[in-house]
Amino acid sequence: MFGIKKFFSKEDPRQTEIMNLLNGYRSAIFPMGIQNEWISSIEKQKSVYQITLTLPFAARSQQLELEQYLRKDNSIDVSIKIETAIPSAYKFKKIKHIVLIASGKGGVGKSTTAVNLALALQAEGAKVGLLDADIYGPSIPSLLGLEGQQPSAKDDKTLNPMQKYDLNTMSIGYLVPAEKATVWRGPMASQALNQLLNETDWGELDYLIVDMPPGTGDIQLTMTQKLPASGAVIITTPQDLALADAQKGIAMFSQVNLPIIGLIENMSYFNCQHCGGKNALFGQDGGSELAARHGVPLLAEIPLDIQIREESEKGHNIITQNTKVAEHYTYCAQLLGSMLNLQSSDTTGVEVVFSDD
Ligand SMILES: Nc1ncnc2c1ncn2[C@@H]1O[C@H](COP(=O)(O)OP(=O)(O)OP(=O)(O)O)[C@@H](O)[C@H]1O
Numbered sequence: 260m261f262g263i264k265k266f267f268s269k270e271d272p273r274q275t276e277i278m279n280l281l282n283g284y285r286s287a288i289f290p291m292g293i294q295n296e297w298i299s300s301i302e303k304q305k306s307v308y309q310i311t312l313t314l315p316f317a318a319r320s321q322q323l324e325l326e327q328y329l330r331k332d333n334s335i336d337v338s339i340k341i342e343t344a345i346p347s348a349y350k351f352k353k354i355k356h357i358v359l360i361a362s363g364k365g366g367v368g369k370s371t372t373a374v375n376l377a378l379a380l381q382a383e384g385a386k387v388g389l390l391d392a393d394i395y396g397p398s399i400p401s402l403l404g405l406e407g408q409q410p411s412a413k414d415d416k417t418l419n420p421m422q423k424y425d426l427n428t429m430s431i432g433y434l435v436p437a438e439k440a441t442v443w444r445g446p447m448a449s450q451a452l453n454q455l456l457n458e459t460d461w462g463e464l465d466y467l468i469v470d471m472p473p474g475t476g477d478i479q480l481t482m483t484q485k486l487p488a489s490g491a492v493i494i495t496t497p498q499d500l501a502l503a504d505a506q507k508g509i510a511m512f513s514q515v516n517l518p519i520i521g522l523i524e525n526m527s528y529f530n531c532q533h534c535g536g537k538n539a540l541f542g543q544d545g546g547s548e549l550a551a552r553h554g555v556p557l558l559a560e561i562p563l564d565i566q567i568r569e570e571s572e573k574g575h576n577i578i579t580q581n582t583k584v585a586e587h588y589t590y591c592a593q594l595l596g597s598m599l600n601l602q603s604s605d606t607t608g609v610e611v612v613f614s615d616d
Contacts, residue, residue: 273308273335274308277301277310277329277335278295280329280335281310281312281329282295284325288594288597289597293325297315298311299313306336308335308337309337310338310340311340311341312325312339312341313341313344314343314384315346316385316593316597316600317343317384317465317596318383318384318593318596320383320593321341341384343465345385345600346600346603351456351467352461353461353462353463353464354461355465356467356490357486357487357488358466358468358595358599359483359486359490359492359517360373360468360470360471361471361479361491362474362493362494362495362501362505363473363493363495363501363503363508364495364504364505367495367496367501367526370399371571373389373470374399375567375578376492376595377466377468378576378578379589380596381425383589383592383596385465385466385596386466387426388461389427389467389468389469389470390430390459390467390469391428391455391470392472392486393472393473394448395448395472397431397432399428399432399470400432400433401572401574402574403421403426403428403574404575405433408433410433417458417460418459419459420462421433424576424579429455430455431455445478445481448478452482456486466596469488475507475510480511480515483512483515483517489603490518490520490602491512491519491520492519492520492522492558493505493509493512493523494523495522495523495524495546496541497539497543497545498542502545509555518602520602521594521595522546522556522558523546523558523559523560523591524547524559524560526563527539527546528543528563529564530562540563556594558594560587561588566584
């Protein structure tokens, strides 16, 4: 990485002050501040300092918070531009990170969360693919409004991914009628996943988000072992049964030494339309307690929201609609990228602790 100093036109104490302030900034997304090698340039144009940051994870919309921080407490007039350059150690083909989205139990909103996280990562500046590994119940085609469409062949051996909202996606649902896949036995399902992963021309991706089949049985374990993943995100709801199954998911990934990037509690609460208050209809704090018990980050508490269900059913992109609900996924995507960056950095690895219970 380049040193910031060479971009200074001449010694300006304000530039050093900005650098120091950015180094000292702390938030959940930047637990260790903005590092010097991420500051590409600081240039004064008229009275405004133009700052370009090149981050190793996708967090484009952090620009506003950082500008506010520099302006408010330190009265520096700044304009920040955030670029993304995720370190390019390819884990598989030209894919930098494969991230598994899993749940111990069906119906907790795993696929919906996988799609919205993929879209949020993309909107924040990453190049993203989405692989539907839920061989028995593929829902990615309908969540992206691509039902009934089929991918084209690149050559005898390779398929072009289906594209929607700038995501590259592949699903068994594009290739086989649903009733056929549901009768497949474990080895066939696992082989189908292998083919979807290996025989798709994914192109260059920062993240490949994989929507795993629900559950923690042999099929999920075999699939996990076959995927060269960087880590897993577990989706749960606050209900006791879902939490108990999420715990089994944590145990399954620990068995194969796959880091848990974090837990997402979906359908956490409901915003009452009348009083505006939060209604914890499925229980309270279950996700945060489970995360704390296992030493994994809680990446988000996503509300039960009618807009999520309605827009998902229509295959719409809720992330680009700038809704309140989109903010949850955006923040979660930034946190996921930041955690993954910390986990994959040699010097600053986050220790993930698994307890026996
Ligand atoms: N936060 C939410 N608010 C409202 N509805 C939601 C939310 N999350 C998911 N849903 C809805 O819940 C239903 C189940 O979601 P989804 O299909 O994503 O679950 P899943 O865990 O992937 O299910 P399966 O395990 O069967 O594949 C869908 O109708 C979806 O629109």
